[in-house]
Amino acid sequence: MYRRSYFRYSWTSTGACYGLPAVRRRRVYPKLRYDMDPLDGGSSLGANENAGECNKFYKTYSRNGLAGGILVLWCRHSVCLGFHTIPIAEGRNDVFSALYTHFPTAPSIVIYDFACQLASYCFVREAEFFSHTRFLIDELHAQGHTRCGQACFASNTMRYDDRVRAANTSAAECGNKGVRRIRKSVSYMRYDHALRYTKVYLDIWNRMVVRRIANISQ
Secondary structure, eight states: OOOGGGGGSOHHHHSEEESSOOOSOOOOOTTSTTTTOTTSSTTSHHHHHHTTTOHHHIIIIIITTOOOEEEEEEOTTSOEEEEEEESSOOOHHHHHHHHHHHOSSOOSEEEOTTHHHHHHHHHHHOTTTTTTOEEEBOSTTOTTOTTSOGGGBHHHHTTTOHHHHHSOTTHHHHHHHHHGGGHHHHHTSOHHHHHHHHHHHHHHHHHHHHHHHHHHHO
């Protein structure tokens, strides 16, 4: 176990704010060539090799060079579980690190727009931790994954898994759409102000979602 001093840093200084405290540190895997590269290998041929058989992953992230921002983890009800800032560009490491460092046990199901590539990324690094996790592509982003196996799609898993059938696979997209409302505002703020503003916004968002769920259940 790591020293407690590692977990004492404030979320305002680390840029990572999660409901669950950090339980472990993200390890470094020196034998993996692009392990710490935020672009998953950069925009060169290396990124295409890392993309495996998924041509959509390469076209979306590597060629377009998406800018940074925040990565938010959502539950199936569009409740924010936490977020962290992304300085350069979103990559598989952002999702992997968030799950590995803040979840005592890996979730049984992870729905992500590039789950086909996230699965291999996680299994290569922490196979035991993610041994009981299924990575699925949500229905909204399934188009374009023409080379990915059928087992990657949530729409296929729904046929035999009631949990996936009952879940809103686009919950994260709904939440991300809500976060876009503050994009322009935070772009004019200092980093620390933007971080606090985002947290307050997501706290209010969560409260409204919980109240709406409570009203529906009554």
